Amino acid sequence: MSKPSPQELADFETQCDAWFAANTVRDPGFMLPLTFMEVSTDQQFDFLRDWQRKVYEAGYFGMSWSTEYGGYGMHPEFQRIATRIMKAHDAPIMINAIGNGWTGPLLLDIGREEDKRRYIKPMLSAEEIWCQGFSEPEHGSDLGSAQTKAVRDGDEYVINGSKIWTSLGDRADYMILLAR
Template sequence: MSTDTPAPEADTPELAAFRREVVAWLEAHRPADPGFLLPESFMEVGSDEQLAFLRAWQKQVWQAGYLGRAWPEAYGGRGRPQVEQDIANAEMARLKVPFCTNTIGLFWAGPLILAIGTEAQKQRYIRGILSADDIWCQGFSEPDNGSDLAACTTRAHRDGDHYVINGAKIWTSLGNHARYMILLARTDPQSKRYAGLSYFLVPMDTPGIETVPIKKLTGEYGFTQTFFTDARIPASCLMGREGEGWKIAMMTLTFERGASGGQAGGLSRMAVTVDDVIALAQRVKRDGRPAIEDPWVRDQLARFVIESRGDRLSTERQRIPALVSERPDAIPLSNKLRLSEHHRRLMQFALSLQGSHAARWVGDAAAPDGGLWPRSYFNAFAATIGGGPSQIQSNIVAERVLGLPKD
């Protein structure tokens, strides 16, 4: 979700009217509790009923005009100023409505296709991304290569008007539900590292593609391992030219990590915020008294509030050249690292407030808030790994912002 959002008091009369319109629509159309556990993000969607509920919600938001609002009308958007989408995003977050499940399409693949795709690709893919009719997944990570994306061994060799793909990918979020995959594969088997990689938009119903669900520590699914065995895809699935895969993958990651704008909007997860932790501290007991009365707890909460507010203000700061002229890339390149680690530490602190109750899991009647907190804590690690682990993000900031040597 974009946080580059004007405060309500800064709205022009036109934007204030639009904000009221968004709020009225969200309050009138907020879906009722479905009666089953909803995932926190697209990485936890593990059942058909969860996906159906979230797809229906995304389509409703799009049809109302509050998703893809700044994307071109020709492809299913509304062609409106980005600030209107920012306002819609902010109100969705404030009112805690469900997230839009097609995250990889809305936030990564869609912006990439709009930026460098052909006209045929834009016409073919963008509307389905917005409506959630076409769910997307990502085929970057591999079982034997960890976070070393350049060590990609999945092969794609040209055979007439097709490419034949062999290999495996892992941690494929929504892999068993997706219609398309953004895939990085090696088209030059003699190449090493960055050269010889190519980028494809792959139909997941292609014969020879198999997905196997992976059960997570939380008991949820959402991830799969994906196997390619002589899977033949049309040559038109190639994005850009052969050998440009690394460049296009890096562009994809700038969208994924929030360093580049142009995303469709909506919520990418059901955010648990510092305000929720403050409310928790008012309810749980510490030494027989509300935890929030403990000076140490109050001090820690104040630190989290300051950090959270600082992250929001940093996004506004980056729009003012005079404030970021010395290191213009510092904020966008550090966003993913700062936000994911902040959330992980916040969830860990929330657990510390609960004492032995922190061990109570979803389904335990005595679990605070139905087991939300331990589940959120374990799920928080996903964001510190996906899109580049925190260690790699720290190296990126060190090298590209601070100018430190690789060694």
């Protein structure tokens, strides 16, 4: 992928700014969370899920992720510009922070081809929400002391253990899990 010209970036910035100016909802009639960890109502969750889907479908999210898996295959500079403009417009957050910030990049880097094809696009569009299972009751965030175990049983893993502080765990479709 070649680096975009300054003119291409400037044109994109203008287009992106116009879209967020026209589409950003500043007052939906309820408090908008500042982070995914603050989502506490169905109304907030549904609004933010719809918002991420709208931004993705407009082409302003998942921009540098491969088209093969549901991204837009653009130079990363375009996503940096879109993210900066989202912030400038005080746009709502992207609800699938764990999927988009942790699971997706991990899958793209070391995931199986069938998993990339299966999970990436629904992750970007917020059709499927991810949470993380790292912290444990007796060990907190000390990942080196984690006791949860995953034992292979045929084509599956049987998980034994507990996780706590699983933000959006009650709404997530999938979890990225730390287990021994």
